[in-house]
Amino acid sequence: MARVRPLPRSFFARPPEVVAPELLGVVLLHGARGGRIIEVEAYGDHDDPASHAHRGRTARNSSMFGPPGHLYVYRSYGIHWCANVVAHQEGRAGAVLVRALAPERDVEAMHEARGRPRRPVDVANGPGKLCQALGIGGEHDGADLCDASSPVRLVVDGTDVAAPPLVGPRIGISRAADEPLRFSVPGDPHRSRPW
DNA sequence: ATAGAGATTGCCT
DNA sequence: GGCAATCTCTATA
Numbered sequence: 001m002a003r004v005r006p007l008p009r010s011f012f013a014r015p016p017e018v019v020a021p022e023l024l025g026v027v028l029l030h031g032a033r034g035g036r037i038i039e040v041e042a043y044g045d046h047d048d049p050a051s052h053a054h055r056g057r058t059a060r061n062s063s064m065f066g067p068p069g070h071l072y073v074y075r076s077y078g079i080h081w082c083a084n085v086v087a088h089q090e091g092r093a094g095a096v097l098v099r100a101l102a103p104e105r106d107v108e109a110m111h112e113a114r115g116r117p118r119r120p121v122d123v124a125n126g127p128g129k130l131c132q133a134l135g136i137g138g139e140h141d142g143a144d145l146c147d148a149s150s151p152v153r154l155v156v157d158g159t160d161v162a163a164p165p166l167v168g169p170r171i172g173i174s175r176a177a178d179e180p181l182r183f184s185v186p187g188d189p190h191r192s193r194p195w
Numbered sequence: 196a197t198a199g200a201g202a203t204t205g206c207c208t
Numbered sequence: 209g210g211c212a213a214t215c216t217c218t219a220t221a
Contacts, residue, residue, distance in 0.1 A: 041202070050202070052217095060216060077203050078215035084202090097202055128203050172202055 004155040006146050012068035012087045016042040016094035019087040021183040023096055023154075025161030028083075030134040030152045033109050035101030035124055036159075039184040039191045041170045043084070045093045049175040053093035063142050065093045071152055073131070073141040080128030081137050085145060085154070099171070099182075101130045102190040110134065126192045162186050166195060 007026070012019060020042040027034050043051040043064075052061040052074065063072035063086055072084040072095045088094035101124040103110050110123055110133040124130035131137065136152060145154040165183040170176075171192070184191050 043202070052202080055218075058217070074202085075215050077201065077213075079213055080203050082202065099202085126203070132204095170202070174201085 004157045006148060006153065006155055007069070009067075009069045009146050012085065012146075013089060014087065015089060016044055016087040016096050017181055019085070020096045020181070021165045021167075023085060023098075024165050024183060024185050025156075025159060027104065027155050027157060028098060028101060028130075028134070028152070029105070029155060030136055030140075032106040033113075033134050034105035035103045035110070035130070035134070036161075037098055037100075038102050038125075038188045039098075039100035039182070041097045041099060041183070042087075042181040043095050043097060045088065048094075048179075050170065050173040050177070050179075051094070053095075057093075061093075064088075064095050066142065069144065069146045071136075071140055071143040071145055073136060073138055075138065076128060081131040082127040083131050083134075083136050083140075083152075097127060098130060099127050100125045100184070100190050100192045101133070102188065103133065121189050125190050162188075168195060 020040045023037050026037050053064045057065050070086045076082045084095035084097050086095050124133045140152050143152045144150045166186045167180045168182045170182045
């Protein structure tokens with residue numbers, strides 16, 4: 001396998017809809033566990049009615065307004081955790097929701113974290129599922145994804161993914177539901193649902 | 196103060 | 209396909 005390297009901070013200092021498709025194929029790691037990003041969604045600033053940042057800064061979404069290249073973790077439906085990559089231009093807010101991973105490293109531990117027998121394809125094919133598989137929770141909110149010493153981080157290893165990405169509307173939202181801000185690797189069985 | 200919706204998931208029929 | 213689980217925030221009073 002090619003040598004891995006972190007992404008530079010400048011990679012994340014661009015609009016989330018620009019960063020999102022480029023995160024496909026990037027590896028998300030927590031300790032020894034890791035998987036390749038297969039599906040993402042972009043969420044913007046006050047101008048995006050579906051974004052947590054739409055109504056301004058709160059205790060929950062504070063990380064969306066912080067420095068790019070960090071993690072934004074929030075609780076979904078009071079039960080699950082969802083992981084986002086903070087991405088925005090100077091003075092703005094925004095993030096990219098990681099919706100699905102293809103498990104690659106320490107896959108055994110990811111299965112154990114999910115509990116019960118699972119089909120391999122179901123281990124990380126959803127935003128809540130991948131956080132459970134990797135062991136990502138609220139304590140990781142704000143983690144620096146560019147820092148090699150951070151518990152949660154992003155790396156690239158030179159592996160190519162199919163391009164161009166598949167583009168479609170975001171899932172599970174009611175506002176701005178027609179915007180083409182969801183991106184995935186065409187044909188990958190680890191996506192969160194059929195296209 | 197209270198009610199309702201939400202970037203989800205798993206188990207039920 | 210229906211529905212419960214139960215945290216955070218917004219709207220309304």
